[in-house]
């Protein structure tokens with residue numbers, strides 16, 4: 001079915017277009033998108049448009065999904081797969097947006113065989129083969145200096161789920177080494193847990209210590225939003241994420257800084 005999908009996408013790109021002012025605002029809103037090169041931005045715009053066509057983004061709990069919200073979510077989702085392609089988001093269609101934290105209710109059975117019913121406030125959630133659910137109040141905090149990006153977080157979980165339940169081990173590319181991924185992540189995860197216990201201030205949210213799946217999702221947020229911090233703290237994890245996402249956001253920042261310096265000198 002590959003050719004059919006490609007043909008459909010080519011048709012969408014030929015006939016649909018994002019509102020230029022809306023697109024400019026979206027790019028300017030996120031400094032980690034604003035630093036993309038011109039060809040990267042052009043590709044991101046196409047992927048954003050296709051994402052909006054292939055996924056259904058709708059509100060719940062009284063949320064009206066305005067065009068700027070739809071575009072902001074789609075652009076960040078597209079950034080994650082900029083060099084991977086939209087097929088990495090295959091197998092599901094729905095993005096549900098709540099105005100604020102939503103309550104996720106579920107049952108689980110503990111080791112003693114007792115079934116618990118849990119109702120937890122959530123800022124985001126991804127279901128295997130199911131929807132991505134986001135709180136816009138939380139998603140809105142992205143790109144404002146603090147490294148917290150629930151949109152990138154949930155879409156990273158989606159990639160992790162391409163090969164089964166989220167476990168911090170997404171399907172790696174053929175040229176990547178599984179043992180390298182495992183050793184980089186497990187060493188960083190153990191180190192991170194130790195530092196959290198010592199109450200160290202780190203550029204990575206404590207929530208990353210929850211599980212290897214959360215560690216992958218949270219480090220993905222930092223990788224895209226504050227790549228230099230990620231590179232400095234855990235260079236091996238950075239290298240694995242760079243291989244996996246096929247992007248080098250720290251190098252991108254360096255290029256943008258150099259261009260800025262040249263502009264100032266001129």
Ligand SMILES: [Zn+2]
Pocket residue numbers: 153157213214217
């Ligand atoms: Zn998570």
